Amino acid sequence: MPVAASAEREVRAAAARLREAGAALRRRPRGEVVAALGALLEVLRDPASALRLRLAAELPTATGFAPATLAAGLDAGFAPWTADAFAQLVERELESVPGRSASGFPLTAVVLGGAIPMPSVLQLLAPLALQSPVLVRSGSHDPVTARAVASELARIDPALGRCLEVIAFTHSDGAALAAFTEADCVVATGSDDSVAAFAARTRAWQRFAGYGHRFSIAALGRDGDLAAACSGIARDVAFWDQLGCLSPVALYAVGWRWEERAALLLELESAFAQSATRWPIGRVAAADAARRANELATFEMRAAGGDDAELRRDGANWALLAERDPGFRGSPLFRTLRVHFVPDASAVEASLAPVARHLASAGVGGFRPAAHAEISRQCALLGASRCCALGEMQSPPIDWCHDGQGVLLPLARLADLAEK
Amino acid sequence: MDRSAIERELLHWMRAEPDRHDPDRFERLALALYEHQFENCEPYGRFAAGRGGRPSQIGTWREIPPVPTGAFKEMPLRSFHALATKHIFRTSGTSAEKRGTLYLDTLELYEASLLPSFEVGVLPELLGTRGRMPILVLAASPEEADDSSLSHMFGVVLRARGAASSDYFVRRGRLELASLALALERAIAEGAPIALCGTAFAFVHLLDAMTQAGRELALPAGSRILETGGFKGRARELTREELYAELHERLGVPPEQIVNQYGMTELGSQFYDNVLIQPGAARHKLVPPWTRVRIVDPETGRDMPGGEVGIVQIVDLANTGSVLAVQTADLGRELPGGFEVLGRSPGAEERGCSIAADEMLGAGRS
Numbered sequence: 036m037p038v039a040a041s042a043e044r045e046v047r048a049a050a051a052r053l054r055e056a057g058a059a060l061r062r063r064p065r066g067e068v069v070a071a072l073g074a075l076l077e078v079l080r081d082p083a084s085a086l087r088l089r090l091a092a093e094l095p096t097a098t099g100f101a102p103a104t105l106a107a108g109l110d111a112g113f114a115p116w117t118a119d120a121f122a123q124l125v126e127r128e129l130e131s132v133p134g135r136s137a138s139g140f141p142l143t144a145v146v147l148g149g150a151i152p153m154p155s156v157l158q159l160l161a162p163l164a165l166q167s168p169v170l171v172r173s174g175s176h177d178p179v180t181a182r183a184v185a186s187e188l189a190r191i192d193p194a195l196g197r198c199l200e201v202i203a204f205t206h207s208d209g210a211a212l213a214a215f216t217e218a219d220c221v222v223a224t225g226s227d228d229s230v231a232a233f234a235a236r237t238r239a240w241q242r243f244a245g246y247g248h249r250f251s252i253a254a255l256g257r258d259g260d261l262a263a264a265c266s267g268i269a270r271d272v273a274f275w276d277q278l279g280c281l282s283p284v285a286l287y288a289v290g291w292r293w294e295e296r297a298a299l300l301l302e303l304e305s306a307f308a309q310s311a312t313r314w315p316i317g318r319v320a321a322a323d324a325a326r327r328a329n330e331l332a333t334f335e336m337r338a339a340g341g342d343d344a345e346l347r348r349d350g351a352n353w354a355l356l357a358e359r360d361p362g363f364r365g366s367p368l369f370r371t372l373r374v375h376f377v378p379d380a381s382a383v384e385a386s387l388a389p390v391a392r393h394l395a396s397a398g399v400g401g402f403r404p405a406a407h408a409e410i411s412r413q414c415a416l417l418g419a420s421r422c423c424a425l426g427e428m429q430s431p432p433i434d435w436c437h438d439g440q441g442v443l444l445p446l447a448r449l450a451d452l453a454e455k
Numbered sequence: 456m457d458r459s460a461i462e463r464e465l466l467h468w469m470r471a472e473p474d475r476h477d478p479d480r481f482e483r484l485a486l487a488l489y490e491h492q493f494e495n496c497e498p499y500g501r502f503a504a505g506r507g508g509r510p511s512q513i514g515t516w517r518e519i520p521p522v523p524t525g526a527f528k529e530m531p532l533r534s535f536h537a538l539a540t541k542h543i544f545r546t547s548g549t550s551a552e553k554r555g556t557l558y559l560d561t562l563e564l565y566e567a568s569l570l571p572s573f574e575v576g577v578l579p580e581l582l583g584t585r586g587r588m589p590i591l592v593l594a595a596s597p598e599e600a601d602d603s604s605l606s607h608m609f610g611v612v613l614r615a616r617g618a619a620s621s622d623y624f625v626r627r628g629r630l631e632l633a634s635l636a637l638a639l640e641r642a643i644a645e646g647a648p649i650a651l652c653g654t655a656f657a658f659v660h661l662l663d664a665m666t667q668a669g670r671e672l673a674l675p676a677g678s679r680i681l682e683t684g685g686f687k688g689r690a691r692e693l694t695r696e697e698l699y700a701e702l703h704e705r706l707g708v709p710p711e712q713i714v715n716q717y718g719m720t721e722l723g724s725q726f727y728d729n730v731l732i733q734p735g736a737a738r739h740k741l742v743p744p745w746t747r748v749r750i751v752d753p754e755t756g757r758d759m760p761g762g763e764v765g766i767v768q769i770v771d772l773a774n775t776g777s778v779l780a781v782q783t784a785d786l787g788r789e790l791p792g793g794f795e796v797l798g799r800s801p802g803a804e805e806r807g808c809s810i811a812a813d814e815m816l817g818a819g820r821s
């Protein structure tokens with residue numbers, strides 16, 4: 036069997052170029068770098084920009100998302116990521132403590148994972164904002180975004196563009212991986228297993244930031260506009276086909292009795308049907324389809340066996356799995372939402388407690404202000420790093436404290452500088 | 456045709472004519488068994504009726520509604536009274552996870568089914584003889600793991616075909632490397648072929664220990680390895696090709712003498728690679744005559760065109776006490792003479808960053 040040539044030499048050469056470019060980067064005023072990155076974000080926010088048009092043209096084939104769904108996801112994701120918001124993020128995380136200096140490492144290596152562009156973009160920009168050059172390994176499911184962003188950055192600011200290089204090599208290329216993870220700071224995104232594998236490769240003197248897979252939930256009370264809330268939930272589920280950690284996998288209908296499920300399911304069905312038309316589901320890999328089919332058929336058996344489960348679905352487009360039992364079961368994804376009918380917020384907390392370490396965010400709606408605040412507080416205590424309105428889950432602000440860590444701080448070297 | 460008549464005919468088939476492929480007999484027994492299970496396994500009957508699968512609506516075994524393997528974790532799927540339960544097998548997992556459960560009111564058919572398939576797949580030269588072979592098992596004994604279908608299978612095989620030196624080398628959950636090394640060295644000294652059988656992750660632990668100790672062995676010519684199951688969460692993950700290359704390097708057993716078994720707790724029958732019984736032929740899984748394998752589209756349930764990837768559905772007449780038609784979450788494809796199961800590549804990336812239910816909550820066979 037022929038053995039593929041290792042990309043090790045390519046990785047080492049890129050790292051050497053970046054370290055050299057990094058020296059010039061560190062001499063630049065940070066404001067100038069942040070402004071260039073802000074300009075890049077403004078380009079990403081503009082659906083008519085050449086960069087967005089390229090993403091819209093190339094990502095559907097590369098990632099499997101349907102064009103309309105992808106375009107809507109990019110719109111929703113990039114909308115709040117303005118140049119001003121980015122500058123405020125830098126100021127808040129890096130410059131708000133008097134006498135404290137925050138800088139980046141001589142080289143940051145970033146392992147991108149998955150097919151959703153927004154986290155990839157942020158992971159490219161964060162080290163640069165710290166004036167650390169970035170060596171990026173693009174993921175197999177999105178070979179487009181990192182390269183497109185790098186090209187645009189080189190156009191906006193050629194010197195800054197020289198501080199970002201994108202490389203691809205296989206998981207089995209151990210020599211390339213070893214060279215890649217020699218960077219002073221390593222950032223990895225992926226399953227818990229793959230993040231742990233990257234962490235195991237780094238030494239104590241290196242900085243490691245890992246972002247494992249997570250999930251989100253939605254909580255719906257009985258107050259307010261039910262149709263609007265259901266539309267919001269359907270939108271949160273539809274974007275990125277529920278593959279992003281900000282899409283809810285479970286909806287807790289708080290204060291809804293099981294016997295009242297018909298009204299809620301009807302509204303959800305209508306919202307899911309509309310969103311499936313507007314934002315069609317994309318490609319589903321055979322292994323994912325197999326997992327989903329097994330899960331849905333299992334649920335169908337449970338539903339056939341009694342009055343504790345009810346299935347509503349539209350083929351492969353979406354499925355609602357209504358559960359009398361509040362126990363968390365997760366979802367096989369691809370627009371499969373489990374709906375738990377629970378008496379109060381404490382039942383939500385009890386349901387999530389066993390899996391809370393994976394909780395990313397919560398969408399909350401349909402509650403009076405005090406109840407809204409209480410359920411948000413409970414989700415935060417469980418570990419959610421963001422609670423927001425239903426329908427807004429896919430539009431986190433750029434300074435969202437991702438995994439409760441902040442955006443730039445995990446990659447920063449901090450130093451307290453006494454005046455005397 | 457009642458269940459006892461079906462079982463009598465099946466037992467005769469498995470014991471007296473285990474290599475006879477008889478499509479008519481299969482069809483007749485499958486439909487009769489389905490009717491019995493539809494009537495006697497309440498959750499299955501309701502599910503099947505909901506899918507338009509009343510026995511009167513079914514004309515061929517292909518139309519029998521399959522039960523997803525996940526359902527074995529959710530509800531007892533028995534076609535007999537609960538009080539008649541004689542044995543229970545469970546899938547692997549921690550106490551916090553739901554485990555798939557197979558309830559049996561008799562082990563006779565279960566054992567009658569597993570033995571001829573094992574002989575064909577792993578001990579073909581003993582077919583038609585009363586011969587025995589040393590069988591060293593990298594799994595717990597059935598006494599130690601009485602709810603493990605795999606251990607039970609090895610127990611039956613060792614009783615029927617194991618030479619006196621056959622033994623188990625997992626005790627209290629640990630691979631007993633020292634006693635295994637002694638047994639392997641003894642086999643090498645005696646020069647007679649052995650069958651080394653176990654879970655894939657146990658083999659990885661063995662290989663890691665041998666690598667650490669810098670040991671390489673050359674098992675006697677004609678020795679074979681049987682490996683089954685996956686690695687996830689229990690050992691480093693590697694492809695089957697990588698596993699076989701390492702087994703060849705460390706134990707001297709070439710890939711063409713290494714057999715993969717595809718089995719699961721929910722099924723009475725198992726599927727073995729053809730490499731020993733059909734040397735030189737392309738590797739594929741053999742299908743025992745009392746089983747059928749369909750490769751179907753996960754969304755529509757329709758048969759995939761030959762050679763295209765779909766999910767594996769199995770109709771197993773050995774499952775008289777539970778349900779005969781089972782839908783797995785495994786991918787496979789039809790091949791001339793059988794089928795193959797496609798594993799997930801180690802290190803394969805996910806498309807998203809959301810965690811799927813099974814990653815959080817676990818899965819497996821024991």
